[in-house]
Amino acid sequence: MGLSTTLTKPGRPGEEAGAGPTEPVADSRQPANEQVYLSLRARLLEGALEPGASLTLRGVAASLGVSMTPAREAVRKLVAERALTMTGSGRILVPLPNASELEELFAARRLLEPELARRAAKAASKRVGPLLKALQAQDDALEAAIGAGDAQGYVRANTGFHATLYAAAEAPALMALVESIWLQTGPTMRRVYGVIGTRALQDFHETALAALSDDDPAGLARAIRDDVDQGAALAAEAAAL
Amino acid sequence: MGLSTTLTKPGRPGEEAGAGPTEPVADSRQPANEQVYLSLRARLLEGALEPGASLTLRGVAASLGVSMTPAREAVRKLVAERALTMTGSGRILVPLPNASELEELFAARRLLEPELARRAAKAASKRVGPLLKALQAQDDALEAAIGAGDAQGYVRANTGFHATLYAAAEAPALMALVESIWLQTGPTMRRVYGVIGTRALQDFHETALAALSDDDPAGLARAIRDDVDQGAALAAEAAAL
């Protein structure tokens, strides 16, 4: 049984839809609520959870083999990060940001991410080698996912590229803000994959890598801004879908 | 008994320090966890909770007359918003952002708030009257708090001014990001009051009001940016304190 994620119009109350089975975690000495949180978070980031789908505390708890309490902690943490929504009556849903909210989220990304990129470039300017290599790997994974038609892998590799870059900035507070945004755009970003190919896309990741190796923080920031803008355009298109 | 907020080096385990008594809420039909959340959040925003102070779930619960469960929900929500911190062992404390984190937070404010101000100006351009009046009231309260030596009132009025302005932008996603930042800077902002007067301060709120009534979004955004910059300078000074 999955996460008890059901679409808004499921067949029966007990029926489970979407997201495949999740192993009962079990092992590490991490608190249970953290494990549930990470599990849900990863699915959200990758867009594995359908926007509009609903989950239940008991369902989440059962699917990960824990009690209701840690499931509650995890879900409410995600709700606090706006990665999940609770209706007034307490129903938990994967949010479906409307066009206006999506615009806001990308506006915020456009403001914050170039700054993070600039800081990363400055911080890593001494030793760009390892960073470039890691970014190249993420970008390869991204292209591979596109080639393989793996929408989930595409979203994961794309956020991975940005996350790897910004990690070099060593700015935890800014990073937390950006991650919160990603969590919110995650579910819809998956749909973006569907419109890829309907537009001529420019590879700003390549531009970013070039700027980084040229030790050009401003150029890197510009490339990231363009990349976010392109993503915003795709998202706007996908949202209308 | 307060919120069981104890400084890091309190007299005895059961002893309560800081933050005065809080009425047991009780009334409205809001869920208990929300009431606890709002109560803690308000104190955090106003800087009523000393940075570095520690709270306990049982203490919070007892002071508001609820059980441990809603206290947990509220505290963890605040932790998710980085308004509270949990040590690896689970101790809850009011975070004391270091200079570097403070710089990040103000950098984010500097990026996001002018945008929010610009949007507010555009959205309210048809009817600036009521907004101007509300902002003027907040600004009067701010000056009154300064005159009265009320540090808590100062912080409340200052964030109130910004909150009132940005509310006109009707951008909930952006607003949520900014509020998360305020929650993080809140405790240290109280200290800012201590260094006011040691510097010649310019009243950018006045400039902002003028730009708003002149229907000048760019000018308003500039004024807000300057205001944030000034706040950053004060905070940097206060942090060294």
Next chain:
DNA sequence: GCTGATGATTTGTGATCACATTACTTCGGC
């Protein structure tokens, strides 16, 4: 065939308890 009410079920919330871990206090030794 469709809409409306009614009943059973599921849902989140809050409370309480046991437990492992951590922090604190106290007391002994140098």
Next chain:
DNA sequence: GCCGAAGTAATGTGATCACAAATCATCAGC
């Protein structure tokens, strides 16, 4: 007087239960 160890108290976590509210399914009526 200061430091370190042992015992004690306190803390967050997780589980379980009762309950009120809301949802969904079923079915009667038109």
